[in-house]
Amino acid sequence: MANQTKKTLVIVTHPNLNSSRINKRLTEELLIHEEVTVHLLYEAYPDEQIDVEKERQLLENYDRIVLQFPFYWYSAPYLLKKWLDKVWGSGWAYGPGGNKLEGKELRLAISTGGVREAYQAGGFHQYSYSELLRPFQASANRVKMLYKPSFEISGVREVNDEALEKLAKKYAEFVTQPFLIVVES
Template identity: 45%
Template sequence: MLPEKNKVLVLFSHPLLEKSRANRLVLKSYLNRDDITFHDLYERYPDFNIDVEYEKELLLQHEMIVWHHPFYWYSCPPLFKQWIDMVLEVGWAYGPGGDALEGKSIMQVITVGGGYQAYQESGYNRFPIREFLRPFEQTANLCKMNYFPPFVIHGTHRLSREQLMEYSSELVLFLDNWQDIQYRPNLYQHTYINDLLKKITNDK
């Protein structure tokens, strides 16, 4: 049975959530909220047998889609990639007649083991996070969706509980205000949406 219609759908995918202190804490930002549908792909599909029609109906019922996942090998966990391959079908999500998701908003929330400096041109990984996320951004563009800058949590293994709580607070701020944030003229000037959220907090 589909959940009641909410504005925000969180598609969460983490194969080892029990080992992720950062994600277990940040997930509390979504729970017990009437305006958010939280959908754990690994919990629902442990056999990777995705119910494509159910997933399509979920997408249709929501205005903001959040892809929340750890940053595995410069990409996403395998079940989430399978979800993209199977659910976002030609003729439905893109291509001739594929306008089911047109105008919806989408944002990635990702947890990254490496620090911010490691994801610079002069850093260990040689490229900024946004470059690694280009395939996801282009997927959203192909589906005529409004792709927000990502919400990124760097250096997850070294963050204190207090630091993780700060990230959680910023994420809650976004979830509470995303409908207004999407119209801010400088939204796409930010590499991460975290930067904009910090500015909003400081301006209050």
């Protein structure tokens, strides 16, 4: 793979993508882009037993990683935490000989029930997305990844079908054109 432009890997973590509205539509949109690999974590591991070696090999083939998930209790659904705990291990992601993620780009793509204005000091949720997503940023720093701006869809109940179509297109741009920053609610 040396000298070859590597593609983008999007890891979608949704415990029930079939009954999802937002993440399902975003995922469908990505599937039409050949340069993007979509990896559905819950679907790959219905028994939640993550194949660590397989995941590491997958990650090593990509320069850009996007973690896409619905915001659950101000974080990701739990299988993504398990994936981080198991896959980003010592000797591979950090520690002696652990440099396999170094220099790769990490981005997040989240959907939230709460509206954007609620995610600020004084707002209903009090904290901004950047503050709440800090563990991902700190983890990226720890393994020397380049943490980049996120894609956020806020107030999902207020997002009508027409708006969702536009957001899906913008999301595809966010994933396929990493230098273009699109953050929408």
